[in-house]
Amino acid sequence: MRLRHVKWREEGEQGRRVPLPDVVALALRRHLRDHVTWGEEGLLFPNATGTGLLYPYYWYGRIWRPALAAVAIDYFKPHSLRHFYAASLLSQGVAVSELSAWLGHTSVSFTERYYADLLPDAPDRARLAIDGALGASRHRSPLTGMTGIAAVASA
Secondary structure: OOOOOOOOOOOOOOOOOOOOOHHHHHHHHHHHHHOOOEOOOOEOOOOOOOOOOOOHHHHHHHHHHHHHHHOOOOOOOOOHHHHHHHHHHHHOOOOHHHHHHHHOOOOHHHHHHHHHHHOOOHHHHHHHHHHHHHOHHHOEOOOOOOEHHHHHHHO
């Protein structure tokens, strides 16, 4: 597949590379198998007549809203998919610095502020990571008989 930036950018502005999950790559391969690309630019999703770009009024009315109706969802902004992506990655422990770059945020601190409510388990993940690295969760303290962090806190 050929990489192309679809978001409008200033002259010379670089795009960004985002990891392509296998499930998305498979869906794109199926789409390419079942549908041809359109025009010199090889558009994946041309308009219904196959003559060019999808315009917002057409896309919302003929594609997005019927898709929501098909799954019984009244309202959901396409931009919410971006937040779903971010929340999914954070919940799986992807580093905020990596996510920030993939989202195109100007700084990691912006990403941290925006998604801080999704990181309440970060201290727990940190404790578990160090416990795993040091093997603390596998061994009982000879002083207290406790395991992990409880042994250190009470020693």
